[in-house]
Amino acid sequence: MEARFNNPFTAEGNWFKGNLHTHTKNSDGALSPEDTVRQYKEAGYHFLSLTDHCRLTEVEQNQGMLLIQGEELHCGTSEQKFNFHFVGLDIKEEIVYSGDEIPVLKKKWWEVHPQEMIDAVKSRGGEIILAHPYWSALTTNDIFSCQGYIGIEVFNTTCYHSIDKGYSMTHWDDLLVRGRNIFGFSSDDCHNHFNDHRQNDACGAWIMVKSKKLAVREIMESIKKGLFYASCGPEIKDLKISGDKIFVATSPVKSVSFIAPNGWGEMFTALKREPFREVEYRIRGQERYIRIQCMDTQGRMAWTNAIFFE
Numbered sequence: 001m002e003a004r005f006n007n008p009f010t011a012e013g014n015w016f017k018g019n020l021h022t023h024t025k026n027s028d029g030a031l032s033p034e035d036t037v038r039q040y041k042e043a044g045y046h047f048l049s050l051t052d053h054c055r056l057t058e059v060e061q062n063q064g065m066l067l068i069q070g071e072e073l074h075c076g077t078s079e080q081k082f083n084f085h086f087v088g089l090d091i092k093e094e095i096v097y098s099g100d101e102i103p104v105l106k107k108k109w110w111e112v113h114p115q116e117m118i119d120a121v122k123s124r125g126g127e128i129i130l131a132h133p134y135w136s137a138l139t140t141n142d143i144f145s146c147q148g149y150i151g152i153e154v155f156n157t158t159c160y161h162s163i164d165k166g167y168s169m170t171h172w173d174d175l176l177v178r179g180r181n182i183f184g185f186s187s188d189d190c191h192n193h194f195n196d197h198r199q200n201d202a203c204g205a206w207i208m209v210k211s212k213k214l215a216v217r218e219i220m221e222s223i224k225k226g227l228f229y230a231s232c233g234p235e236i237k238d239l240k241i242s243g244d245k246i247f248v249a250t251s252p253v254k255s256v257s258f259i260a261p262n263g264w265g266e267m268f269t270a271l272k273r274e275p276f277r278e279v280e281y282r283i284r285g286q287e288r289y290i291r292i293q294c295m296d297t298q299g300r301m302a303w304t305n306a307i308f309f310e
Contacts, residue, residue, distance in 0.1 A: 001283065001285055001309040001310065002309065002310045003241050003307050003308070003309055004307070004308040004309070004310055005226075005241070005305075005306075005307040005308065006225045006226045006227055006305075007239060007241070008208075008209075008210040008222075008226075008227040008228055008229065009210075009236075009237075009238050009239045009240070010240075011210045011222075011227050012210075012212060013210045013211045013212040013213075013222070013227075014210070014211065014212075014214075015208050015209070015210055016046040016047060016066075016208070016209050016210075016211055016214055016219065017044060017045050017046050017047075017206050017207075017208055017209075018045055018046055018047035018048060018049075018066075018068075018206060018207055018209060018219070019040060019045060019048055019049070019187060019188050019190065019203075019205065019206050019207075020048075020049045020051070020068070020070065020087060020089060020129065020185060020187050020207070021049070021051050021070075021072070021087050021129075021131065021153070021156070021187035021188060021189045021190070022036060022040075022048060022049060022050050022051055022070075022188060022189075022190045023050075023051065023052055023053070023072070023189070023190060023191045024036045024050055024052055024057055026050075026052040026055060026057045027052035027053040027054070027055065027072075028053065028191060029052070029190065029191045029192055030191060030192035030193060031192050033050055033057050033058075033059045034059060034060070034061055034063075036048075036050065036190070036192070036202075037050075037059055037061075037062060037063055037065050037067070038063055039192075039202055039203065040065065040202075040203060041063050041064060041065045043202075043203040045065070045203070045206065046065070046066060046214055047065065047066035047067070047068060047209075047214065047219055048065055048066070048067055048068070049067070049068040049069070049070035049087070049089055050067065050070060051070035051071055051072045051087050051088070051089075052071065052072065053071075053072050053074070054071065054072070054073065054074075054095075054096075054097040055071060055094060055096075055097075056069055056070075056071050056091065056094040066214050066215065066216065066219065068089055068090055068216055068219065068220070069089075069090060069091055069092070070087060070088060070089050070090070070091065071087075071088045071091055071094065071095060072085060072086070072087055072088075072131065073085070073086045073087075073088055073095060073117055073121070074086075074109060075102070075109050075110070075112040075113075075114060075116070075117045076110065076112060076113055076114045076117070077110050078136070078137065078138055078139070078142045079139045079141055079142055080137045080139065082136055082137050082138075083109075083110060083136070084114045084117070084130070084136065084138070084142070085130075085131040085132060085136055086114070086117060086118070086121070086128050086129065086130060086131055086149065087128065087129040087131050087153075087187070088121040088124075088126045088127075088128050089126055089127045089128070089129065089220070089223075090125065090126050090127060090216060090220050091121060091124050091125065091126035092124050092125040092126070093124045093125075095117075095120055095121070095124070097109065104120065105117075105120060113145075113146070114145060114146040115145070115146040115147070115148070118146055118147075118148040118149055119148065122148060127150050127220065127223070127224060128148065128149045128150065129149060129150065129151045129152065129153060129185055129187075130143065130149050130151070130152040130153070131152075131153050131156070131187075131189070132153050132156040132159045132165070132166075132168065132189065133152055133153070133168045133171040134159070134165045134166070134167065134168040134170075134171065135156065135159040135163070135165045135166075138171065140171075140174050143171055143174065143175060144174075144175075144178075147180075149182070150182070150183055150223070150224060151182055151183035151184060151185045152168060152171060152172055152175070152182055152183075152184065152185065153168060153185050153186070153187050153189075154167065154168050154169050154172050154184040154185065154186060154230060154303055155167055155168075155185075155186040155187070155205055155230065155232050155301065155303075156168075156187055156188075156189045156205070157187070157188040157189060157190070157201045157202075157204040157205045157232065158188065158189040158190065158191055158193070158201035159189065161194075161198055161199045161200075161201050161204075162193075162198065162201075167301075169184075169259075169293070169303075172184055172291075173259065173261075176261075176289050176291065176306050177261045177288065177289075179288075179308075181226075181306065181308060183223075183226050183228075183305050184230050184291070184303045184305060184306075185207060185230055186205040186206060186207060186230035186231055186232050186302075186303065187205050187207075188201055188202060188203065188204055188205045188206075189201065190202045190203075204232055205230075205231070205232045206230075206231060206232075207223075207228045207229065207230050207231075208228055208229055208230075208231065208235075208236075209222050209223060209227060209228040210222060210227045210228065211227070226305045228305070229302060229303060229304050229305070230302065230303045231300075231301070231302035231303070232300050232301060232302070233296050233298060233300020233301065233302065234250055234251050234253050234294050234295070234296045234300060234301065234302040235250060235251040235302070236248065236249075236250050236292075236294070236302050236304060237249040237250060237251070239292070239304060241307065244282055244283040244285075245280055245281070245282060245283070246258065246280070246281045246283065246290065246292070246307070247278070247279075247280050248278070248279050248280075248281075248292055248294075248304075249277060249278050250276065250277060250278075250279075250294050250302070251277070251296070252274070252275035252276070252277060252296065252297070253270075253275055253276050253277075253294040253295060253296045253297075254269065254270050254275050254276070254295055254296060254297050255267060255268060255269045255270065255276070255294060255295045256268045256276055256279040256292065256293075256294045257292065257293050257294070257295075258281045258290050258291075258292055259290065259291050259292070259293060260286075260287040260288070260289060260290045261287070261288050261289070262286075264284060264286050264287045265287065265290065266281060268281075275296070275297060276294075283309075287309055288308065288309060289306045289307060289308045289309065290306065290307045290309075291303065291304055291305065291306040291307070292304040
């Protein structure tokens with residue numbers, strides 16, 4: 001079997017940490033754009049997208065942070081009569097909402113099919129991620145009703161801390177098992193809302209992108225090629241595919257799972273030993289794809305993108 005996978009661990013370049021879903025006072029966040037940028041800079045992030053609802057947010061002082069223009073967009077009506085949320089990245093022109101209307105599409109937002117929104121973002125030079133499908137109560141039919149989005153949020157910090165609907169791996173696998181090579185993103189959806197029983201949603205999720213340069217063009221090109229992994233805790237240090245073996249090296253974790261369709265794949269759990277740092281999996285030959293996820297002792301996870309086999 002031949003593996004089809006853009007391996008970020010063998011690609012040239014350096015690792016850069018970023019969050020692609022962030023809100024400020026320009027929509028429903030608690031902090032100003034400048035304070036939000038400072039918050040992420042101090043937490044060790046290299047790039048950030050401020051994705052306020054229905055508008056592009058400008059920042060006068062980027063404080064050494066690479067900023068990727070973004071906008072969170074809502075539209076459509078799902079099977080369960082909710083709506084779709086998308087994160088538009090690297091958009092060159094704002095998609096304006098005027099009350100309930102989206103003038104450029106000449107429709108009310110709930111009348112706009114998600115495919116129309118994807119096409120509108122891409123026509124403006126951007127890329128699009130399907131946001132928090134579990135939180136949005138999207139069904140398999142919903143996520144297959146459109147194409148052209150490069151990924152989905154497999155983890156969303158604010159959806160996790162607010163209503164425990166942060167994980168969307170099942171939605172991801174529904175796409176992968178049907179051959180859709182969709183990438184998995186881990187994003188904060190930061191609003192800086194917290195109280196005495198709810199953790200803050202800032203600086204809790206990220207993607208690690210392998211890129212030759214910390215610049216918008218290069219980071220976006222790496223993202224579009226899948227040259228990244230997603231995390232809300234663990235570090236994935238290496239991934240090698242050799243013959244019928246997949247080798248993974250991580251920071252200390254209590255489990256490493258090789259997720260594949262049907263009953264294939266395997267979960268390795270450190271039951272009576274120190275946490276894992278290295279795991280090797282033998283490919284059986286029946287796996288259409290394999291994606292790797294690991295969990296640390298605090299329950300935090302990290303994900304590679306899928307390896308397809310032909």
